[in-house]
Amino acid sequence: MKAVVCRQLGLHNTALADVDPQPLRSDGVRIRVHAAGVSFANLLVLEGKHQNRWEPPFTPGTEVAGVVVECGDQATLFKAGDRVVAAVRIGGFAEEIVAPESTVFALPDPVSFDAAVQFPTIYATAYGALKWRANLAQGETLLVHGAAGGSGLAAIEIGKILGARVIATAGDATKLEAARRHGADLAINYRAENFRDVVLRETGGRGADVIFDPVGGETFNESLRCIAPDGRIIPVGFAGGTIPQIPANLVLVKNVSVIGIYWGYYMGWGKQLPPPDMKDRVRNAFTEMLGWAAAGKLNPETYATFPLAAFRDALNAISERKVIGRVVLHPSTAS
Template sequence: MRAVLCRDAGGIDSLKVEEVAAPDMIAGGVRIAVEAAGVSFANLLVIAGRHQNKPPNPFVPGTEIAGIVIEVAEGVGHVQPGDRVCAGLPWGGFAEEAVVDGDNVFRIPAGLGYDAATQFPTIYATAYGALTWRARLQPGEVLLVHGAAGASGLAAVEVGKALGATVIATAGSDEKLAVARAHGAYHCIDYGKTDFRDAVLELTGGLGADVIFDPVGGDVFDKSLRCIAPEGRIIPMGFAGGRIPQVPANLLLVKNIDVIGVYWGYYMAWGKTRASAAKRARVRELYAEMFALFEQGKLAPLTYRSLPLDRFAEALRLVENRSVMGKIVLVPYASEAQP
């Protein structure tokens, strides 16, 4: 099969498409013909050796896929060959086939396309789990979402609106803010033109946001601590801004706020984590809830572009440059000539 191969930690230019052996089946596994694979900022970190997941070299990047089941291991009963599914995996997605732990494979609704389905294994699941399980977002609360036009930010905007929150979105251009507004943001702030701290405080009558979803980090996180409401919750989702911020403990004390970590790989038993039957059941319930919201029209994953596997470098650079709105996906079986 064809796959994007990383032989040593490095940059995008160190990768290339190669013919490799199809992955071996594993106990409890599901083999999937990959119709679409999501491209993310986390992929860049893994390729560079700067992610908490450190696969053995050589490896195939890619953590979120959608496709068709072509084989199941003995004992797997919730999916069967021919099923349309999405799946999350610690690596191995940028390929024509992938073998995935069956507990991390989910049948998708009939109306959900493969490109959009790639956003559910980690992007929407992280946003939904973060805002419901961890931050306990309530109807009527104010949710501030940074990087609101990216895949993670848009998912948080949509989930927040579906949960009944008033969503404030920040982004760096009018075009990106228009996308965030179209997906459910009630207030939009261009942080390149306006101090979002002052704007959030003005919009909330000086109280601040109850929950802050931050995939940017750096200075954005620091400033967020200055516009969070008492008893607010801030979720550092990632550090696309390049700097991992530090939290002054005195602010946690005087404002009664929580800083909440969410690593979705924990719930999918990636790396050294383990998943109990109760945790697996909880995750399946979460996916059922998300797919129900999709069928109600409340979640609408945005695909920025679909590119053939051979153009993986172009896709990764678009993510690296933070120019993607929504999600960019690789289509392993597409022609290299696809626009």
Template sequence: MKAVVCRQYGGPDSARLEEIAPPAIRPGSVRVQVQACSASFASLLVMEGKHQNRAPLPLIPGTEVAGVVIETGEGVTQFQAGDRVIAGVQSGGYAQEVVVPQQTVFHMPEQVSHDSGAHFPTIYGTAYGALQWRADLMPGEFVLVHGAAGGSGLAAVEIAKALGATVIATVGSQAKESIVRQHGADHVINYRDTDWRDAVLGLTDGRGADVIYDPVGGDTFDTSLRCIAPDGRIIPMGFAGGRIPTVPANIVLVKNISVIGVYWGYYFGWGRHPVAPANDARLRAAYAQLFDWTIQGKLKPRTHATLPLSEFKTALRMIANREVMGRVIMKPQE
């Protein structure tokens, strides 16, 4: 099979498309023929050796795939050959085939395309888990989403709206402002020409945002602490801005706020601690809800560009240059 292989850390330029043997099937796992996989900022970090999950070399990057089950391992009960699925993988997604434990594979309705499905395993899952499970978002609350035109941001905007929130989004250009409005944001602030802290306070009658979804970190996180509502929840779910911020405990105390961590890999069993068996039903219900919202038109995964897997360097450079609104999808079978 063809796969993107990194034999040393160093980013996209250190990797190449190779012809390698397919991975062996394992008990409790399924083999998926990958029809679509997502290029992501996380993959850039993995390829540079900077991600918190430092994968051993050689490695195949990629964590989100959609495709068709072509083989099942011993003990698999939930899938059979021919099933249309999405899957979250710790690594290995940038390939024509991937072998995945059935616990991180989910049925995908016929109404959802493979290209759209490849958005769901981590970015839509993370946004749902963060806003519904961890932040306990309630209808009518104000949600502030940073980096709102990126894949993670658009997912958060759409899910917050589906949960009944009023969404304030920050972006860095007029083009991104238009896209974010199309995906449901009630208010959009261009941080390049507006003091977004004052704008958030103005939109909330001085109270601040109830929930803040922050994939940027750095100065953005610091300023968010100055426009969060009492009893508010801030979710630092990424650090695209480069600097990992620290949390002043006095602000947490005085403003009565919660800082909520969300690592979706934990729910997939990628963490250091085993996950309770009940987690499987919870995850499957979450993805069923996400796909129901998609069929209803509440979620509209935006594919910025579609490229063959052979152009993975182009896809990842687009992300590094912050050109992408939504996701870049790669097609391993082309």
């Protein structure tokens, strides 16, 4: 089968290759991959800069959607022909992949494969961050940075479902319009005006109750100055390139909670395993999210699609930081 293989760290050392299919494990589900999500994290993995590091050779990719080919003898939830979406630790940029059944989820017919690949990490992170970790409540104000990226759009939509007023920040008119299209009540061009001032003005000086931040750097620092008392700020990434150092005095005097979220922990990818009941909790979360998508309440946006052979073009689109929503690979067109 065809797969993207990184022989040495670096995108320039990565190429499409013929590889042997993975062996089917007893709890495994073999999936013919119709769509694979492409993300900034994939670039970091290829450069050896992600917190999850892999020694070459390896195939990047953590989000896939497709059709079940076969199941191991201990995998009982699916059968050949089922439409599914799956989270995988590595290996998604390939025509086929074997995923543990615990991270494979049934895909409702109304949800396309291209839309589905945003759920294993992007929508799941927004869901876990806002619903589980921050306990975002009806009527609270949610501030979303990087609002036109996949993570930002997911947070806007999840926030609206949970009943929040959503303020979004982005850097140009096209991205601001995307944020509004996905439900933002107010969109701020951070290049044209100081978002801190706008947030404080729009909330009567109180600030945002919850802040979803995939950017980091100075954006995080300014967020701490427009967060409400008892507010919760969630760093979910550092696309700005700088990991902020948190001033404890501001956390103290404003009763602020800084809340981490690594969705991979719930998938069993961390150094410590989650409690046994987490598998059911995660499956219930996917059932709810994909149900929202089937009902038209969540609308993942696909910026562009590429055949597997054009994976470099897909990753370069990410690196140019012009993508709205998500880029998707179609491995079925690899040959």
